[in-house]
Amino acid sequence: MLGGRALAPPTAGMCETCTIRHSAICGALKIEEVSALNALARRRALSAGETYIMEGDAALDFGIVSNGVAKLVRGAEDGRAQIVGLLFQSDFLGSTLGEEDGAVEPNTIEAVTDLELCLFSRDRFQSLMHRFPSLETRLLRRAFDELRFAREWMVLLGRKTAEERVASFLLHVARRVQSRGCHPQESFEIPLGRAEIADFVGLTIETVSRQMTRLRKDEIVVFEGTRQIVSIDRARLTERAGF
Amino acid sequence: MLGGRALAPPTAGMCETCTIRHSAICGALKIEEVSALNALARRRALSAGETYIMEGDAALDFGIVSNGVAKLVRGAEDGRAQIVGLLFQSDFLGSTLGEEDGAVEPNTIEAVTDLELCLFSRDRFQSLMHRFPSLETRLLRRAFDELRFAREWMVLLGRKTAEERVASFLLHVARRVQSRGCHPQESFEIPLGRAEIADFVGLTIETVSRQMTRLRKDEIVVFEGTRQIVSIDRARLTERAGF
DNA sequence: CGCTTAGTTGAAGCGAATCAAAACTAGTGG
DNA sequence: CCACTAGTTTTGATTCGCTTCAACTAAGCG
Numbered sequence: 001m002l003g004g005r006a007l008a009p010p011t012a013g014m015c016e017t018c019t020i021r022h023s024a025i026c027g028a029l030k031i032e033e034v035s036a037l038n039a040l041a042r043r044r045a046l047s048a049g050e051t052y053i054m055e056g057d058a059a060l061d062f063g064i065v066s067n068g069v070a071k072l073v074r075g076a077e078d079g080r081a082q083i084v085g086l087l088f089q090s091d092f093l094g095s096t097l098g099e100e101d102g103a104v105e106p107n108t109i110e111a112v113t114d115l116e117l118c119l120f121s122r123d124r125f126q127s128l129m130h131r132f133p134s135l136e137t138r139l140l141r142r143a144f145d146e147l148r149f150a151r152e153w154m155v156l157l158g159r160k161t162a163e164e165r166v167a168s169f170l171l172h173v174a175r176r177v178q179s180r181g182c183h184p185q186e187s188f189e190i191p192l193g194r195a196e197i198a199d200f201v202g203l204t205i206e207t208v209s210r211q212m213t214r215l216r217k218d219e220i221v222v223f224e225g226t227r228q229i230v231s232i233d234r235a236r237l238t239e240r241a242g243f
Numbered sequence: 244m245l246g247g248r249a250l251a252p253p254t255a256g257m258c259e260t261c262t263i264r265h266s267a268i269c270g271a272l273k274i275e276e277v278s279a280l281n282a283l284a285r286r287r288a289l290s291a292g293e294t295y296i297m298e299g300d301a302a303l304d305f306g307i308v309s310n311g312v313a314k315l316v317r318g319a320e321d322g323r324a325q326i327v328g329l330l331f332q333s334d335f336l337g338s339t340l341g342e343e344d345g346a347v348e349p350n351t352i353e354a355v356t357d358l359e360l361c362l363f364s365r366d367r368f369q370s371l372m373h374r375f376p377s378l379e380t381r382l383l384r385r386a387f388d389e390l391r392f393a394r395e396w397m398v399l400l401g402r403k404t405a406e407e408r409v410a411s412f413l414l415h416v417a418r419r420v421q422s423r424g425c426h427p428q429e430s431f432e433i434p435l436g437r438a439e440i441a442d443f444v445g446l447t448i449e450t451v452s453r454q455m456t457r458l459r460k461d462e463i464v465v466f467e468g469t470r471q472i473v474s475i476d477r478a479r480l481t482e483r484a485g486f
Numbered sequence: 487c488g489c490t491t492a493g494t495t496g497a498a499g500c501g502a503a504t505c506a507a508a509a510c511t512a513g514t515g516g
Numbered sequence: 517c518c519a520c521t522a523g524t525t526t527t528g529a530t531t532c533g534c535t536t537c538a539a540c541t542a543a544g545c546g
Contacts, residue, residue, distance in 0.1 A: 072394070074394070074395075074398050074486075075486075076402070076485065076486035077486070078486075080402045080486075081402070082397060082398040082401040082402045084394035084397045084398065085394065095387045095390055095391065096387070097383070097384075097387065098380065098383055098384035098387060099384070099387075106391055106394070106395075107394065129380075130376070133373070133376050133379070136376070136379055136380065136383060137341065137372075137379065139383065140340070140341055140379060140382065140383050140386060141340075141341035141342070143383060143386040143387060143390060144338045144339070144340065144341060144342075144386060146390055147338050147386060147389055147390050147393060148338065148349055150390060150393035150394055150397060151315070151317070151327035151328065151349070151350065151393055152317075152349075153397055154325060154327045154393060154396055154397055154400055155317050155325040155327065157397055157400035157401040157445065158325040158400040158444075158445030159319070159323045159324070159325045159445060161501080161502095162501075162502065193524075193525090194524075194525060194526095195524085195525095201401075202400065202401030202402060203502075203503090204502075204503060204504080205524090205525075205526095206502090206503080206504085206525090206526080206527085207501090207502060207503075209525060209526055209527080210502095210526085210527080212525095212526095213526070213527085225511090226510090226511090226524080226525065226526095242319065243317075243318075243319035243320070243321075243323075404533080404534095405533075405534070436492070436493090437492070437493060437494095438492085438493095446534075446535090447534075447535055447536080448492090448493075448494095449493095449494080449495085449534090449535075449536085450533090450534060450535075452493060452494055452495080453494085453495080453534095455493095455494095456494070456495085468543090469492075469493065469494095469542095469543090
């Protein structure tokens with residue numbers, strides 16, 4: 001459940017050859033500076049469903065998703081849960097950076113798909129940021145991006161109808177997943193199951209399912225199985241997604 | 244409606260004597276460095292209800308709330324609106340910092356009470372951050388705080404009942420408003436009207452009103468009029484606020 | 487004092503939740 | 517290959533919490 005295996009020790013050059021270096025905040029560093037980053041990095045792999053950290057645990061690390069998808073969850077004992085964010089390739093985790101020692105992770109972080117993380121101790125990453133201020137600038141930018149997303153999602157959770165929520169969700173995933181490869185590939189896979197989608201958009205599984213079938217019957221999305229999407233009509237989906 | 248009067252031009256020493264300097268991100272600067280900040284600052288006053296900026300407008304400035312309360316709103320044409328954040332004394336505004344020129348403000352920002360802002364052009368503030376890296380560090384910390392709040396609110400909007408939402412709202416306001424003065428003063432004023440509260444917690448005015456009367460009848464909060472709160476039973480209110 | 491705006495209270499309607507069961511999927515082993 | 521199981525997704529019937537609509541009350545103000 002908790003944990004994940006450590007990958008091969010940081011061999012010289014892992015960061016240098018990292019495929020996401022330029023999209024992640026690491027892209028702030030010049031190629032000759034990257035070795036300093038590489039020296040501090042640990043890698044860790046989790047398989048789908050494994051928990052990286054639980055809400056309430058001590059937050060010791062800062063990290064970057066180098067592969068796969070993770071979810072940030074806050075849950076109540078009574079079964080209610082809310083996904084407050086999805087982390088895709090090149091997203092960061094560890095928003096307690098800057099807090100004094102003893103900081104506590106506010107969310108549970110769980111691997112949605114198989115996941116690879118690139119981890120740094122908070123302290124060390126912090127001194128790295130002092131050494132390379134462009135790193136901090138880039139992280140600030142990312143933090144603002146996350147903030148903007150969270151606020152957009154607040155609108156969804158506070159004011160949108162079931163159909164608008166599901167449509168917005170599909171657009172969100174499409175945008176994030178497709179940005180990885182070459183641009184306008186129409187086919188992609190939803191990394192989440194129905195239950196996870198429900199926890200993300202603040203509905204129940206049943207309602208999500210009903211809205212999915214509706215969009216399918218109206219031929220706005222074409223499914224292959226339950227997670228694979230063959231094509232989406234962005235224009236009409238955007239209409240249905242509300243403001 | 245839009246705008247607000249410019250206050251007296253920055254006389255030498257305004258920042259130096261600013262009462263919120265230490266709580267705001269400006270506290271990162273040593274007293275002898277503050278004059279650089281002061282040289283770039285403009286002040287602006289808005290009266291309650293005035294709009295500082297509309298969603299979609301060009302985002303030219305970064306700023307700090309030096310007095311009063313502001314709200315961040317995203318609204319649909321059809322009347323639906325969602326408040327995505329409240330800005331109290333020493334909070335910052337302008338989360339497009341770091342974006343290329345032509346950045347657009349995603350939210351409407353409106354004065355809830357009479358408001359005083361301390362403003363900087365984005366460019367100038369950015370170079371100030373490069374000159375004083377501790378400023379950027381402190382802003383990053385604040386951005387993470389906002390992010391944590393937004394995610395907490397996502398849980399409220401996605402999963403909480405009407406009663407839990409209103410209870411959580413009261414606790415939130417109590418925490419923010421009371422931190423200004425000496426700590427455990429029990430009496431405070433809700434800066435928002437019922438309609439604004441509704442837009443903040445994702446309910447209707449009527450439902451908010453019903454929950455308020457419930458909390459009043461159960462003697463968990465004691466009102467004086469409609470906005471002034473004489474005392475709250477934090478323990479019982481926290482129970483009602485859910486997780 | 488009427489007029490307006492903000493807040494409260496009540497009754498009816500509706501959208502999503504809940505409860506329940508069927509249809510699919512995927513994995514396992516005879 | 518098929519029967520069996522466990523888990524996920526879909527579909528249907530009913531219920532419930534919040535919204536909507538409507539009327540009323542209270543407070544501020546020319």
